[in-house]
Amino acid sequence: MAESGSAKLTLPVGGIEKTIELPIRVGTENEPAIDIASLRAKTGYVALDPAFVNTASTLSGITFLDGEKGILRYRGIPIEELGAKSTFVETAFLLIYGHLPNKAELDRFSLMLTRHSLIHEDMKKFFEGYPSTAHPMAILSSMVCSLSAYYPDPVDTNDAEQMEMAIGRLLSKVRTIAAFSYKKSIGQPFVYPKNNLSYCANFLNMMFAVPAEPYEIDPEIVSVLNLLLILHADHEQNCSTSTVRLVGSSKANLFASVAAGILALWGPLHGGANQEVIEMLEAIQRDGGDVQKFVNLAKDKESGFRLMGFGHRVYKNYDPRAKLIKTACDRVLAKLGISDPLLDTARRLEEAALKDPYFVDRKLYPNVDFYSGIIYRALGFPTNMFTVMFALGRLPGWIAQWKEMNEDRSTKIGRPRQIYTGNLVTPYVDIASR
Ligand code: CMC
Numbered sequence: 001m002a003e004s005g006s007a008k009l010t011l012p013v014g015g016i017e018k019t020i021e022l023p024i025r026v027g028t029e030n031e032p033a034i035d036i037a038s039l040r041a042k043t044g045y046v047a048l049d050p051a052f053v054n055t056a057s058t059l060s061g062i063t064f065l066d067g068e069k070g071i072l073r074y075r076g077i078p079i080e081e082l083g084a085k086s087t088f089v090e091t092a093f094l095l096i097y098g099h100l101p102n103k104a105e106l107d108r109f110s111l112m113l114t115r116h117s118l119i120h121e122d123m124k125k126f127f128e129g130y131p132s133t134a135h136p137m138a139i140l141s142s143m144v145c146s147l148s149a150y151y152p153d154p155v156d157t158n159d160a161e162q163m164e165m166a167i168g169r170l171l172s173k174v175r176t177i178a179a180f181s182y183k184k185s186i187g188q189p190f191v192y193p194k195n196n197l198s199y200c201a202n203f204l205n206m207m208f209a210v211p212a213e214p215y216e217i218d219p220e221i222v223s224v225l226n227l228l229l230i231l232h233a234d235h236e237q238n239c240s241t242s243t244v245r246l247v248g249s250s251k252a253n254l255f256a257s258v259a260a261g262i263l264a265l266w267g268p269l270h271g272g273a274n275q276e277v278i279e280m281l282e283a284i285q286r287d288g289g290d291v292q293k294f295v296n297l298a299k300d301k302e303s304g305f306r307l308m309g310f311g312h313r314v315y316k317n318y319d320p321r322a323k324l325i326k327t328a329c330d331r332v333l334a335k336l337g338i339s340d341p342l343l344d345t346a347r348r349l350e351e352a353a354l355k356d357p358y359f360v361d362r363k364l365y366p367n368v369d370f371y372s373g374i375i376y377r378a379l380g381f382p383t384n385m386f387t388v389m390f391a392l393g394r395l396p397g398w399i400a401q402w403k404e405m406n407e408d409r410s411t412k413i414g415r416p417r418q419i420y421t422g423n424l425v426t427p428y429v430d431i432a433s434r
Helices: 039-043 077-084 088-097 103-115 121-129 136-150 160-186 199-208 219-232 240-247 255-265 275-284 291-299 320-338 341-356 355-360 369-379 383-407
Strands: 002-013 016-026 032-034 063-066 070-075
Touching: 002 039, 002 199, 002 219, 016 369, 032 240, 063 275, 070 077, 070 369, 077 219, 077 320, 088 103, 088 199, 088 219, 088 355, 103 160, 103 199, 121 160, 136 160, 136 255, 136 383, 160 199, 160 383, 199 219, 219 369, 240 255, 240 383, 255 369, 255 383, 275 291, 275 341, 275 369, 275 383, 291 341, 291 355, 320 369, 341 355, 341 369, 369 383
Parallel strands: none
Antiparallel strands: 002 016, 016 032, 063 070
């Protein structure tokens, strides 16, 4: 990475004004950064940046995002092109290995995902222990973590074959675990993976087939599922990805690191928003459908209510993923002959918010979660599976980021500092005297 000059910082140190120089680093897309790693050693100061609103936690060559212009690229390739031309498996390879696979590489990678789709039979017993009301994200995270109990050998991250095996197992088995957790929640028998099906078709079959009758896999549904998973596949240093990196920086194994990422994703301000969006749209409908009332509620800070599926830490423009999902949504509903009143409510809500000065001034636009739930509903996924679908999509990104971090010899354990605001030294008081 280019070092491009330095920034001068003048600040009081021990009562005397001191000027230091900090290196300026510039990324390939000309994003400039001040490298403050030596700040404390040189001055005694640390940088305070709660919620990392202005902190780059790493260098990364995986995903480029320009939130002002609404640009998203994986390994340099625009998301729009990948959405139109690629498959989820190919995009996963691209993210993880850094280049589009040739035919032999793609065949080998696909074969890995096919071969490793079964989970250990003993793991099926775990599902019996959960109540049928268990949220599938709770099951998914526990099961992914449990994979480390079944594959306990440490993975040498410098050994390509060991890495390939761990990556293949994880990508393949998560799909089976997700489908089994759904079957458990509705009391249907598990449907085993089928090796003759593609990644997405296999998942749909495990989700929706039943032993009593044949299940026909609609290629249009397979295609839209590929698109949805591609659009979720990576988003640089978001909350769950940063969690995967932070946990992984302690040298925790891939399964444990990703399980932690799944839990971070579950929160309603992150991936859990797709479930919340549908619940919000249903609440608006139950209330009579007055979208302006809910826009007003979201503007009232006292209400504690936010428009779910709106706003983003980085995008200050229309989220490019939301644009693609909105178009796909219209296509899928038309193709399946579904008329979902929630889509109409969503459109009216978007229209009302986008012309409201509160949302305009704060540059709050629909994000990836705003329309995705409506497609998932049309495809037959229950609301509590939406965040699981997000996790399935985000998996290649988590793996790619974990791998990139482990391959970087300069990686250290992640360990932020703090500014202590508690008591000064305080004597212990015996219980009788309190
Ligand atoms: N509804 C109403 N007001 C909002 C919203 C919203 N959805 N989002 C942000 N604001 C306001 C916020 O109150 C603040 O106002 P003010 O400047 O007057 O204090 C301003 O906009 C900036 O918000 P912020 O909370 O400082 O922004 P942030 O970058 O910390 O939060 C966010 C980003 C995504 C958590 C937030 O926009 C939000 O809560 N959105 C709703 C939940 C959601 O849709 N999450 C999915 C995000 S995209 C997919 C993903 O990452 O998983």
